[in-house]
Amino acid sequence: xxxxxxxxxxxxxxxxxxxxxxxxxxxxxxxxxxxxxxxxxxxxxxxxxxxxxxxxxxxxxxxxxxxxxxxxxxxxxxxxxxxxxxxxxxxxxxxxxxxxxxxxxxxxxxxxxxxxxx
Amino acid sequence: xxxxxxxxxxxxxxxxxxxxxxxxxxxxxxxxxxxxxxxxxxxxxxxxxxxxxxxxxxxxxxxxxxxxxxxxxxxxxxxxxxxxxxxxxxxxxxxxxxxxxxxxxxx
Numbered sequence: 001x002x003x004x005x006x007x008x009x010x011x012x013x014x015x016x017x018x019x020x021x022x023x024x025x026x027x028x029x030x031x032x033x034x035x036x037x038x039x040x041x042x043x044x045x046x047x048x049x050x051x052x053x054x055x056x057x058x059x060x061x062x063x064x065x066x067x068x069x070x071x072x073x074x075x076x077x078x079x080x081x082x083x084x085x086x087x088x089x090x091x092x093x094x095x096x097x098x099x100x101x102x103x104x105x106x107x108x109x110x111x112x113x114x115x116x117x118x
Numbered sequence: 119x120x121x122x123x124x125x126x127x128x129x130x131x132x133x134x135x136x137x138x139x140x141x142x143x144x145x146x147x148x149x150x151x152x153x154x155x156x157x158x159x160x161x162x163x164x165x166x167x168x169x170x171x172x173x174x175x176x177x178x179x180x181x182x183x184x185x186x187x188x189x190x191x192x193x194x195x196x197x198x199x200x201x202x203x204x205x206x207x208x209x210x211x212x213x214x215x216x217x218x219x220x221x222x223x224x225x
Binding site: 035037044045046047059060061062063095097100102103104105106108109110111 | 154163167171173174205209
């Protein structure tokens with residue numbers, strides 16, 4: 001069974017750094033792209049970027065380029081989303097999802113809630 | 119960036135009724151459009167891909183149509199579990215983009 005399990009909720013202060021994770025299981029982790037999607041409170045879905053764990057090829061949506069870093073460690077089947085300096089506006093639910101052979105996000109993690117508040 | 123517009127923003131219907139949701143793209147996306155369902159407190163779920171193909175395990179009451187700039191998601195007869203928010207998403211051009219969503223709620 002394909003599963004994406006994300007790390008737990010985080011509460012951080014502005015200016016702090018953060019790295020959240022997404023561990024894949026039940027499939028060949030290196031063979032499928034993993035995407036990250038943001039959902040701000042009460043709002044819609046925003047595509048952040050995507051990584052191919054097989055060779056770490058990474059692409060960012062222009063809105064998120066330079067704001068976050070996406071990475072992966074294929075040895076432990078885990079993708080990451082990180083911030084070097086959080087802002088209050090980074091408060092959101094973050095989902096990882098696997099891009100299937102259909103080309104769309106067919107399997108999703110449960111989400112990681114990030115709260116940034118002083 | 120391709121902008122997707124969804125209408126209506128909210129659709130109030132009763133169980134058993136037919137739901138028709140619209141998604142319009144700012145430029146042609148060919149058939150590279152998907153629909154997702156999101157219930158409160160849950161991650162989105164892929165329903166339809168490439169405009170008209172149901173994802174694995176999706177009931178036949180969900181159907182998608184359209185190409186180019188105009189797309190429709192139809193739920194033929196609403197079940198209680200179908201009341202949710204529905205998003206369209208294009209993958210024709212980078213970056214992929216989502217529409218703002220249509221909330222289907224109980225009348």
